[in-house]
Amino acid sequence: MHLEDGQVPEEYRRYTGRKTAFVAGGFVLLFVIFVFSISIGAVRIPPAAVVRILLGGSTSGGWEIIIRNIRLPQALTAVVAGIGLGVSGAVMQSILRNPLGSPFTLGISQAAAFGAALSVMILGGGTMRSSVTDAVVVSNPYLTTGVAFAFSLVGVGVILLITRIRRSSPEVMVLAGIAMGSLFTAGTMFLQYFADDVQLAAMVFWTFGDTARASWKEFFFITVVVALALVYFMFNRWNYNAIDAGDETANGLGVVVKRVRIYGMLVASVTTAVIVSFLGIIGFVGLVCPHIVRRIIGDDHRYLIPGTSVMGGILLLTADTVARVILAPNVLPVAILTSFLGAPVFIYLLVRGYKR
Amino acid sequence: MILKLQDVTFSYKSDTVLDDVTFEVHDGELVAVLGPNGVGKTTLLRCINAILKPQRGSVLIDGEDLRHLHGKEVAKRIGYVAQKGESSRLTAFDAILLGRKPHIRWNVSKHDLEIVDAVIKRLGxxxxxxxxxxxxxxxxxxxxxxxxxxxxxxxxxxxxxxTASLDLKNQLDILGFVKHVVSGHGITGLMAVHDLNTALRYSDRFLFMKSGKILSYGTINDVTPGMIEEVYGVKVMLEECKGHPVVIPVE
Known part of the structure; x- marks a missing residue:
């Protein structure tokens, strides 16, 4: 077949240009929200001063310490966690062929919560501590994080094992995930039933996802994992587009669907497990964020992956900022806000339908 | 350019679906693969494009054995239109661009986009x-x-x-289109079909399958009412109507 007379159509250039502009605009918006987020709080810092300090300059107000030690790690963690949760959700929806697909559908958060509860009850224990921001603190956060992460991996491992025994169909993955989720929920309830009130408070408190738990060390760890996942997902963007076109078609295009599906699930799950283990359960971002972006720019993973990344960052950072100031001086865990903010936006988009 | 199947045998566990299938197709020819449901038509297509690996036998394109090729290399030689494609929120241009997947390394090139445009223009x-x-x-x-x-x-x-689940107009459109592409561009075409009349009208050769074996492979002259009865178990008449062969069930 001789196909030498084609040109890149001008309308198509404009069309992809609009998608690129959406992603680029998202980054600009994210930066604006970022500066704004750092500037507000108990001590108000003018945005101009924030930018100056971020660029390495100094100001007369002594704000550097507040920014470097408190606000900057929290804001950055919110952005990176939002990116990780959003992009993992987008990939899971595609490889599980399910609009409700997300690492949470596979029982990751339930497994992590069980691990945390087990750690509080048997290994570490929670203590009550009265402070302005937190009513309860988990006394041994690293142990709790480690156990929570280990149990989310156990959950993922069992699902992988089941999919290996059966063929790796998305239905088997989703149903196995739901089964694992309810199993771990039952386990958590069992522990909670026998826990004393201090332990119970610590268990429940752990599940409230909160970006303030991360210091620089946790932030760097989460960032490395999210960055690697993002590179991996971008590398597979055409494979995900192919899977969207149906397994048969993807196979015919030379894509090893089984392998792409299992590795994709593994990377998305581990990324989510890391974030959840450090910060607690932050729901809705992984589910709603890809859908918001899909409704604006469509299902093409070349744009969907960067688009959901930036949207995830925006959503979680905005929620985090509002959570810090809405009931000041009380600080809400961000997990409460993500749903409060995300759900109305999502319902609005559902009602309005797709945008061209 | 020749597609050649030699003793291709495929079974799911103990169930033999293809049994010593041997035939060849020349370029520019459109072959209709005919037979009742479950006879192995889809399995045959999947073995040809290496989605399934036959337990025995080989598939050769111009003498090149597909068993020695990577999936991506197979996809550069064989285009596959699956029975049930899934749609997603992609524009037609991007959906077609996906076909360049076997050729794409990291990103689409200008050349990829130009080929998509050329095909879109060819097909109107x-x-x-x-x-x-x-x-x-x-x-x-x-x-x-x-x-x-x-x-x-x-x-x-x-x-x-x-043409499954398409109306009459679209059936004719699609098959006319396939016929045009195959004969006009020197491509070898192989399609599994159920509708005998549209198959007879557009195909150059006919491959009748029964119980995993080839019962007959030839041109329109080799298609007889007896052959159709043996394959489908239905008595038919084969008449000519305004130059087109027509199959009419008489039971």
Whole structure:
């Protein structure tokens, strides 16, 4: 077949240009929200001063310490966690062929919560501590994080094992995930039933996802994992587009669907497990964020992956900022806000339908 | 350019679906693969494009054994239009561009986009270019799927029931279109079909299958009412109507 007379159509250039502009605009918006987020709080810092300090300059107000030690790690963690949760959700929806697909559908958060509860009850224990921001603190956060992460991996491992025994169909993955989720929920309830009130408070408190738990060390760890996942997902963007076109078609295009599906699930799950283990359960971002972006720019993973990344960052950072100031001086865990903010936006988009 | 199958045997566990299948197809020819449901037509197509690995026998394209090729290399030679394509929120242009997947390394090149444009123009799909495929009619969507297979620049085009669930007009459109592509561009075409009349009208050769074996492989002259009765178990008359062969069941 001789196909030498084609040109890149001008309308198509404009069309992809609009998608690129959406992603680029998202980054600009994210930066604006970022500066704004750092500037507000108990001590108000003018945005101009924030930018100056971020660029390495100094100001007369002594704000550097507040920014470097408190606000900057929290804001950055919110952005990176939002990116990780959003992009993992987008990939899971595609490889599980399910609009409700997300690492949470596979029982990751339930497994992590069980691990945390087990750690509080048997290994570490929670203590009550009265402070302005937190009513309860988990006394041994690293142990709790480690156990929570280990149990989310156990959950993922069992699902992988089941999919290996059966063929790796998305239905088997989703149903196995739901089964694992309810199993771990039952386990958590069992522990909670026998826990004393201090332990119970610590268990429940752990599940409230909160970006303030991360210091620089946790932030760097989460960032490395999210960055690697993002590179991996971008590398597979055409494979995900192919899977969207149906397994048969993807196979015919030379894509090893089984392998792409299992590795994709593994990377998305581990990324989510890391974030959840450090910060607690932050729901809705992984589910709603890809859908918001899909409704604006469509299902093409070349744009969907960067688009959901930036949207995830925006959503979680905005929620985090509002959570810090809405009931000041009380600080809400961000997990409460993500749903409060995300759900109305999502319902609005559902009602309005797709945008061209 | 020749597609050649030699003693291809495939079984699911103990169930033999293809049993010593041997035939060859020349370029520019459109072959209809005919037989009742479950006879192994789809399995045959999947063995040809190496989605399934036959337990025995080989598939050769111009003498090159597909068993020695990587999946991506197979996809550069064989375009496959699956029976059930899934739609998503992609424009027709992007959906067709996906066919360049076997050729793409990290990103699409200008050349990839130009080939998509050339195929769109050849097939007269310009008006659909920026429409979303999940908003298309069955016929339009099927044309996009065929276009996707064509931008792979395949030597062989496999179609699994390309006219299933299409109305009469679209059936004629699609098959006329496939016929034109195959004979006009020197591609080898192989399609599994159920509708005998459309198959007889558009195909050059006919491969009748029964119980995993080839019962007959030849031109229109080799298609007889007896053959059709043996394959489908239905008595038929084979008449000519205004130059087109027509199969009429008489039971």
């Amino acid at each position: 799909l310009e008006h659909l270019m920026l429409r979303y495929i999940d908003e298309m009619s069955g016929g339009e969507f099927q044309k996009v799927c065929i276009a996707r297979a064509l931008v792979q620049e395949p030597k062989i085009l496999l179609l699994d029931e390309p």
